[in-house]
Amino acid sequence: MRHGLEIRGKNGDLRGEVLRVIGLLVSVTLLGTVGYHLLEGWSWFDCLYMTIITITTTGYREVGKLTVAGKVLSMFLMIFGVATFLYSVDAILPILLEKRIERWKKVLEKMEDHCIICGYGRMGKEMAKELIKELKNVVVIDLDTTRVVSAREDGIIAIQGDCTEEDVLERAGIRRAKCIVACTNSDSVNAFAVMVAKDLNPKVFAIAVLRTPGGEKKLKRAGADMLLSPYHDSARKVCVAVTRPTAADFIEIIGKMGTLMLEKMELKNDKFHDIPLKDTEIRKLTGCIVVTIERNGEIIFPDPDTKVYKGDLLYVLGREDGLKKAHQLITGQ
Structure with a gap:
């Protein structure tokens, strides 16, 4: 409840600040526009244009020749109007930044x-x-x-x-x-x-x-x-590229493909214990290949008749969707 009140209070403060800024800008713009119209007799559009270029310090030439009273109004707008414009920018930018940060926080909370x-x-x-x-x-x-x-x-x-x-x-x-x-x-x-x-x-x-x-x-x-x-x-990669270029090319191809990955999985499925690799039907059911088996610190390059045992570490090559299926089969989860 308190958190909700804090959010509403913060939003109210932001809304009030924005309204104050808009009010100041509109007031100064109206003052300048009406002032130029009364003092110089220009059209309303020319007066608005003159006010805007003065407040924003754009620096274009005047719409027409200014009288002394018009110059005084221009000096007032240059001092007060420019200060108001800069204050408005300074007030609005932090608000926009805070809103963006709040949006990121909400995204992070769900990520x-x-x-x-x-x-x-x-x-x-x-x-x-x-x-x-x-x-x-x-x-x-x-x-x-x-x-x-x-x-x-x-x-x-x-x-x-x-x-x-x-x-x-x-x-x-x-x-x-x-x-x-x-x-x-x-x-x-x-x-x-x-x-x-x-x-x-x-x-x-x-x-x-x-x-x-x-x-x-x-x-x-x-x-x-x-x-x-x-x-x-990098040194090892250079060594492989020099001594075993084919292996280096294969690794490079896998990296470029992106969707092809190699994962290590521990065999926990009791159904696969002490049976030939071909009888697990991992390749048929998932499209993945068991390229290496690690058992008691020993590396085994299996053939279809190689038996697998519970606790073996299987290095499986395949695409992401196939690897998910292989993980379910091999771990029994």
Whole structure:
């Protein structure tokens, strides 16, 4: 009840401020228009035109030659009218901005399974651009006002604040988020952001970008599910491209296709325990392929007669809709 009254009170204040601003503008415009008409004898339209260009400091030439009284009126409009116009702009812009922020808050309150990106630098910007194609819902957190504005201009919901603060992560909807990507320029900030995020939502998938080699242990202790090292990962990619170009081409094709993904799933379905892979009919029912099996630390490249056992980790390649069906079959959920 109190919250409803507060909202109505705030809306009433905004409405009153807008009405005051409109009233001031209309009053000054009418005063100038009527004044020029009485003092100079111009047409009503010319008087309105003269008033507008004077108030807005546009600087076009006068409609006609001004008398002394007309010049006095012009000076009055230049001082009082311009001040009123600037006050109006200054009063209305914060109102529009507040309305926009309120709209973002409402969107955030309903948002689920979204990705939170901490840091909107070069890497954060590229990640957001790619993630928004798949997840649609992406929220950016950054301390830098310029970066926050840049993210909003790119059509992304952005929050200005410290990503290591609980209240900032709460505003970003961390408890309902699917994943969080910590890609600020500091390993310490990334580690702390992951730690706080995991404390608020233990199920969130946390990815951290490693900025220095010494930060790896710190980020793992913080609870990061995946570490990305731009330099190390690029070096490995170059190595694969040089030594195994076909494999590099295959990875590149998968990345470009976008809809083709590889996922790891643990076999929990009792019906599939101790039977050949072909009898599970995973490929027939889902269109997905089991490319690798991980069992007791050993990697197995299966053929149709390879038996699978409960607890095996299956690496499944397929499209999103097929992977959902495969996940239900393999986990029995």
